[in-house]
Amino acid sequence: MAKKKGKTRAEFRKKHQGRVRDADLTRQFRQRPEENSIEDAVQAERLSGKGALTRKKTIAGAEREVDDDGGLQVDLKVDQTNLVQGRVLSVHGLQSKVLGQDDNLYACSTRQVLKSLATDQRGVLVAGDRVWFRIEHRDGVGRMSASQRAGAIRLEGAGENSALGGQSDQIVVADGMIERIEPRHGIICRASRGKQHVIAANVDALLIIASAAEPGIKPVLIDRMLLTAAQCEIEPIIVINKVDLVDFASLQALVGVYASLGYRVLPTSAETGQNLEYLRAFLKQRQTALAGQSGVGKSSLLNAIEPGLGLAVSHVSAENQKGRHTTTASRLIPLSDGGAVFDTPGIRQFQLWDIEASEVAGLMPDLRPYVSHCRYPNCLHLAEDDCAVKNAVADARIDARRYDAYCHLLEDDLVA
Numbered sequence: 001m002a003k004k005k006g007k008t009r010a011e012f013r014k015k016h017q018g019r020v021r022d023a024d025l026t027r028q029f030r031q032r033p034e035e036n037s038i039e040d041a042v043q044a045e046r047l048s049g050k051g052a053l054t055r056k057k058t059i060a061g062a063e064r065e066v067d068d069d070g071g072l073q074v075d076l077k078v079d080q081t082n083l084v085q086g087r088v089l090s091v092h093g094l095q096s097k098v099l100g101q102d103d104n105l106y107a108c109s110t111r112q113v114l115k116s117l118a119t120d121q122r123g124v125l126v127a128g129d130r131v132w133f134r135i136e137h138r139d140g141v142g143r144m145s146a147s148q149r150a151g152a153i154r155l156e157g158a159g160e161n162s163a164l165g166g167q168s169d170q171i172v173v174a175d176g177m178i179e180r181i182e183p184r185h186g187i188i189c190r191a192s193r194g195k196q197h198v199i200a201a202n203v204d205a206l207l208i209i210a211s212a213a214e215p216g217i218k219p220v221l222i223d224r225m226l227l228t229a230a231q232c233e234i235e236p237i238i239v240i241n242k243v244d245l246v247d248f249a250s251l252q253a254l255v256g257v258y259a260s261l262g263y264r265v266l267p268t269s270a271e272t273g274q275n276l277e278y279l280r281a282f283l284k285q286r287q288t289a290l291a292g293q294s295g296v297g298k299s300s301l302l303n304a305i306e307p308g309l310g311l312a313v314s315h316v317s318a319e320n321q322k323g324r325h326t327t328t329a330s331r332l333i334p335l336s337d338g339g340a341v342f343d344t345p346g347i348r349q350f351q352l353w354d355i356e357a358s359e360v361a362g363l364m365p366d367l368r369p370y371v372s373h374c375r376y377p378n379c380l381h382l383a384e385d386d387c388a389v390k391n392a393v394a395d396a397r398i399d400a401r402r403y404d405a406y407c408h409l410l411e412d413d414l415v416a
C-alpha cells in the first residue's frame, strides 16, 4: 500500500473543491472541439452523429470536408487508387516513418493542408495513425532483400531501445506524401499546459505489466493504469510477470480481486516461457500499448515473444531511469505476425494524468453503479452524508479493499 501523506479528510476535501471546478473548466474546453485538435474535432463529429455523408466544418478557422466516418480528407478528388495505406511507426519532426501495406518502410511528409487542421502542428500525426500516402521517389528500392528488410523494419520500430539500433536509411524504400489520416480510436493523450497532446493513436489494448517480485506488485499502479484504460476506452489486460520468482499461491488473493471485476489477469514468466503463447496470440493483429514500472520485464517479454527484436534489457541505475522516462516520443514496433506494440516511454509509467478526483469512482467498474445515487452530485465519497458508495461499502456490496484502493488513488495521486 502506498504511503499516506498525513492529511486529514477535511483538508483533503477542501483542496479538492478547487479540483472539481478545474474539472468543469476542462470539460468546457473539451466541448469546443473547433478550438482544439483534429482528434477532438473528429471525435465530436463522430459523437454528434448527424449522419450527412460529407459536410463542411470549420476546424481551426478553415472550412474543411469531413467524411461521415469522421475521417479528414484534403479534398474529395484525391484519387485513392494511387494511394498506399500504411501506419505511422514514429514521427521525427516533419517526417514520419510509415510502414506501408506492402511491408515497405517510407519516409513521409504530410500535406500542408492536413497540418493546418491542427491547432498544434507538432501534433498532427502520431505513432499508430493509419494513413494514406502517395509514393514520390523510389530511390532506395532494392537495396535490401524483402526478408532482410522485414527484420530491419522491426528493429527500426524498436529504434533507440534496440540493442542493435535503428538502420533507417537503408530500409526506407521511398519518400511519400501523406494525403489522408484515418479517424482514430483508442487515443492516449497527455495533458500539458492545458492542452491535450496525443501520444499514441489506434491503441486496441493496454498491457498493464506488473511483476511478482523485483520489483513487487504495487496495486495502486495497476489501479491508475486501469483508470486510464477506462478513460481512453481501451481494453486492459493485467500481466503479472516473473511468476517464476514466487509461490503463485501468494498472488491468488490479488489476482482474484481483479479477475472478479472482469479484468483479464495473465501470470507470465519471460524466464520460463509461462503463458507466452497466450500473450503472443493476444498481441496478434492488435496495436497494444505496454505500461509498467521499470524492471518488470517489458523488454524481456517482447524479446521472448519476438526473437530477433533485440530490445535492450535494462540493468540501469535508478538515476538513469529518471532520464529515460522524461521523453514522450512514441514508437510502434511491428511484430512479425501482424500485431504491433507501442513502446513509449511516456506511457510506460503513466500517472493519473488528466483524470480529475470527481471522475475516479466513475472509472472503477465496481463503484460506478453507485455514484449517481449519492446525495450530492459532486460527491467524492469521502466525508459526505448520504453517500451511496460508502453505504455500499458498509453492507459489503463494494469490497472494502477496493474502497481503500479508491481512497489511495485520490489521496496519494491527486493531492500531490
Ligand SMILES: Nc1nc2c(ncn2[C@@H]2O[C@H](COP(=O)(O)OP(=O)(O)OP(=O)(O)O)[C@@H](O)[C@H]2O)c(=O)[nH]1
Pocket: 241, 242, 243, 244, 245, 268, 269, 270, 271, 272, 292, 293, 294, 295, 296, 297, 298, 299, 300, 301, 312, 313, 314, 315, 348
Ligand atoms: N526471474 C525473472 N527475471 C525476469 C523476468 N523478466 C525479466 N526479468 C529480468 O528483470 C530485469 C528487467 O527486465 P527488463 O525487460 O529490462 O524490464 P523493463 O520493464 O523493460 O524495464 P525498463 O526498460 O527499465 O522499463 C532483467 O534483469 C531481466 O532479466 C522473468 O520473467 N523472470
Ligand SMILES: [Zn+2]
Pocket: 371, 374, 375, 379, 380, 381, 382, 384, 386, 387, 388, 389, 390
Ligand atoms: Zn458518494
